[in-house]
Amino acid sequence: MTANDGAAVWRAALADRSGAQFGMVVTPRVRLEGSVFATPVDGREQVWTCLRAAGGITDKLTFTHESATADRAYLEWELEALGRRFDGVTVLTLNGSGLIENIALHHRPLGAVLAISAEMGRRLGNSVGPDVFYRADALS
Numbered sequence: 001m002t003a004n005d006g007a008a009v010w011r012a013a014l015a016d017r018s019g020a021q022f023g024m025v026v027t028p029r030v031r032l033e034g035s036v037f038a039t040p041v042d043g044r045e046q047v048w049t050c051l052r053a054a055g056g057i058t059d060k061l062t063f064t065h066e067s068a069t070a071d072r073a074y075l076e077w078e079l080e081a082l083g084r085r086f087d088g089v090t091v092l093t094l095n096g097s098g099l100i101e102n103i104a105l106h107h108r109p110l111g112a113v114l115a116i117s118a119e120m121g122r123r124l125g126n127s128v129g130p131d132v133f134y135r136a137d138a139l140s
Helices: 003-015 020-025 044-057 111-125
Strands: 026-034 058-068 071-080 084-094 100-110
Touching: 003 020, 003 058, 003 071, 003 084, 020 026, 020 044, 044 058, 044 111, 071 111, 084 111, 100 111
Parallel strands: 026 100
Antiparallel strands: 058 071, 071 084, 084 100
């Protein structure tokens, strides 16, 4: 895959609920990071678990703009989830073999970020790592 193909490949990987397509386009040690995560999530299975959980709370996802450089694909999007509207960007970083090695998801605004992080934490607990998601009680 090239970065120019990244957006189409990413959309196809997300659409395949089995995870098979995702598994073919990411490295085994892929890293997921972003505004809804307190710490990065590492590894193909853990990252897929997070993406499926996010998909489970998503009402609508619309990709609005795409761009690419030699080793990165950028996808802007609008999201409806938890009765809120989000905007954001996904940055996919490819390795020398054309596989995705890093996924950066950046949501906004802050209130929506905290809501989705808390809901992801409620659904996943520590299954993808300790203290990955926002918890209001952790700030006390």
